[in-house]
Amino acid sequence: MSIKVLYFASLKDQVGRAGDELVVPAPLSVLELWQQANPDLPVPNALLAAINMNYASLDSLVSDGDEVAFFPPVTGG
Amino acid sequence: MTVKLSDAVFDPWQEIADHQQAAGIAGKYGATAVFVGTMRDFNQGDSVCGMYLEHYPGMTERQLQQIVEQAASQWQMLDTLLVHRVGQVEPNDTLVLVAVWSEHRGDAFDASRFIMENLKSRAPFWKRETLANGKQRWVETNSSGYKRQS
Numbered sequence: 001m002s003i004k005v006l007y008f009a010s011l012k013d014q015v016g017r018a019g020d021e022l023v024v025p026a027p028l029s030v031l032e033l034w035q036q037a038n039p040d041l042p043v044p045n046a047l048l049a050a051i052n053m054n055y056a057s058l059d060s061l062v063s064d065g066d067e068v069a070f071f072p073p074v075t076g077g
Numbered sequence: 078m079t080v081k082l083s084d085a086v087f088d089p090w091q092e093i094a095d096h097q098q099a100a101g102i103a104g105k106y107g108a109t110a111v112f113v114g115t116m117r118d119f120n121q122g123d124s125v126c127g128m129y130l131e132h133y134p135g136m137t138e139r140q141l142q143q144i145v146e147q148a149a150s151q152w153q154m155l156d157t158l159l160v161h162r163v164g165q166v167e168p169n170d171t172l173v174l175v176a177v178w179s180e181h182r183g184d185a186f187d188a189s190r191f192i193m194e195n196l197k198s199r200a201p202f203w204k205r206e207t208l209a210n211g212k213q214r215w216v217e218t219n220s221s222g223y224k225r226q227s
Binding site for chain 2: 006008009010013050053054055069071072073074075076077
């Protein structure tokens with residue numbers, strides 16, 4: 001399945017890119033997606049994720065065509 | 078109900094006046110609660126001379142909309158205006174404006190507080206500060222909202 005991955009803020013700096021276009025086997029969780037996309041990086045503390053612009057837990061399963069975003073705790077306002 | 082992002086400086090008081098005039102609620106509201114968040118020139122003991130507000134286009138607007146809708150389901154609100162800056166900002170710039178109009182003060186106070194606290198914890202914005210010494214750093218977490226007792 002094809003997954004679009006986005007990174008924001010300090011995570012974008014850490015991984016060194018704004019996103020990935022990945023082809024991955026199903027089933028796959030959000031956490032496993034991070035690990036496949038970044039095999040040399042540990043899972044960040046307080047990692048947040050969204051699937052198709054809705055918050056998702058790290059054990060949520062991704063589906064073909066999903067947009068999955070990874071980001072640190074939010075600091076707006 | 079209006080939710081918008083602004084990539085330019087805005088005057089919160091003008092936004093409120095314009096919105097209130099266009100809302101067509103004259104005579105209906107008895108309470109207006111307003112929160113304005115402004116960029117300081119210091120943070121965590123350091124002088125800060127600028128800041129970049131990153132967001133997630135699409136998700137940020139959706140989250141803000143959901144937060145305001147949740148507030149509307151809990152309190153009697155006649156109208157709401159929420160404006161948040163994005164992009165490069167400077168000290169003394171307005172970062173966020175929340176205004177709630179309602180018949181009675183309790184709804185306006187409570188709903189505006191709910192919207193701000195949920196925006197702080199859920200809306201995907203991230204701050205990267207530029208310090209007076211030229212260094213840049215990401216703000217890692219939001220504060221509790223209260224000045225620490227020394």
